[in-house]
Amino acid sequence: MLTAENIRKSVGDHRVLTGVDLSVSAGQVVGLMGVNGAGKTTLISILAGLERPDAGSVQVAGVDALRHHRAAASHLGIAPQTLGIYPTLTVRENLACFAGLAGLTGRTARTRVQDVAALMGLPEALNRPAGQLSGGQQRRLHTGMAILHRPEILFLDEPTVGSPPARCAIRRPFSPPRSPPSAATPRSCPMCRSLVRAWRLRTWRSRAHIRSRTKGSAMSLLRSYSIARTSWQLQLRDPASSVIMTVLPLILIAVLIPSAKAQLVLSGYPNATGAEQTVPGLAVLYAFLSVEQVTTLFFREHAWGTWDRLRASPASTADIVIGKVVVRFLVQLAQTALVFTAGGLLFGYRPNGSVLAIAIIVVVFTAMLVCFGVMLVALCRTMDQANTIGMLGGMVMAGLGGALAPVSSFPGWVQSVAPFTPAYWVLDALRRLTLEHATLADVAPATGIALAFAAGFALIAALCFRSSAVKIGTT
Known part of the structure; x- marks a missing residue:
């Protein structure tokens, strides 16, 4: 499902990643552990296509992610470490934006927005501006935007950083399941170990119906x-x-x-x-x-x-x-x-x-x-x-x-x-x-x-x- 080989990355004279290999199969949950500055976020950024490595290769669901980022991105969901939401838009509008980017339209998009809001514990906040939410609610919205399109591979980078109360709520969409996607989650804390042991995304279905509905210039x-x-x-x-x-x-x-x-x-x-x-x-x-x-x-x-x-x-x-x-x-x-x-x-x-x-x-x-x-x-x-x-x-x-x-x-x-x-x-x-x-x-x-x-x-x-x-x- 996800394979990375010999990933190398330097920033100036500092070597951040020196020949990292990673293989994640469907159904696995993998946690990246390390001290601050170890390169966890850099690796996630490379795997998600946000940065290019100095050397190495990345395969996502059989797609060369470095050469064909857009094709690989349709299989991925990412909640970066830095909070990324539109504070002046409502929760509903934030979710709808990324539903559209994933090819979801009409009733399908509206239903998915409602479902994700419920999964993340935000059904009562759908019409509230995101900037008026608490820190924990914003973090949950941030994560919900990553799972809208049911990605086959999910990256959660520090999913509860700065908001300890959000941890229980972030767990809500995860439970022992059927056919979960792969996930890579850097978090140097007991929560990561809990995630690695037991969490799975539930009710996940193939995105083939989304990808086949609209292609090329229409998409x-x-x-x-x-x-x-x-x-x-x-x-x-x-x-x-x-x-x-x-x-x-x-x-x-x-x-x-x-x-x-x-x-x-x-x-x-x-x-x-x-x-x-x-x-x-x-x-x-x-x-x-x-x-x-x-x-x-x-x-x-x-x-x-x-x-x-x-x-x-x-x-x-x-x-x-x-x-x-x-x-x-x-x-x-x-x-x-x-x-x-x-x-x-x-x-x-x-x-x-x-x-x-x-x-x-x-x-x-x-x-x-x-x-x-x-x-x-x-x-x-x-x-x-x-x-x-x-x-x-x-x-x-x-x-x-x-x-x-x-x-x-x-x-x-x-x-x-x-x-x-x-x-x-x-x-x-x-x-x-x-x-x-x-x-x-x-x-x-x-x-x-x-x-x-x-x-x-x-x-x-x-x-x-x-x-x-x-x-x-x-x-």
């Missing part, structure tokens, strides 16, 4: 949808940033319209009201400032300990990234659309060009922002770094691109630099569509250049993104 879409649903739920729990980034530009539009009107008149638009500059300009500026919401999506997963849980699931890195950014793309698109719509209703913004072309350029711009945010995640180690660079870079690009004043009013050297920013091409297209009766064909070159910036950001993100990279986020 990837299902996993991305599950992650997107969770991201949407997280967005609903904390909408403040999105609301602020929608309301603030409308306040500033009211303040800046008179000066914008004077600038447009001097630039050759005598009939301008000022809304033609401030509405698209501030919509673009605050959209750039909203990039921090993209980076926060990823760094917060690391702070909550849920990123490694996603990586240990059958979902690919692409499944995870797509599931997370699609919600942010739609939310940002809605924010920008609301600013344009409110600009028309409150300040008389009336573009005289193609409205369809405006919609297309806004969609392209939003996609570019999401790609820019993912690139920052790939390049930065901490959330503070990513948010600082994103905010400063966004302000500079939007400012040089003409968000606060027409580019024609800038000094000559600034005008020569402006075309090197993506905001310039977006705002140039919006200006022409707003003031010069432009059509989609007229702004096609500017739209193409904005797309090229988006592709460039996406390429850098794809080349530099490492799902195993250590990131430091805050909650």
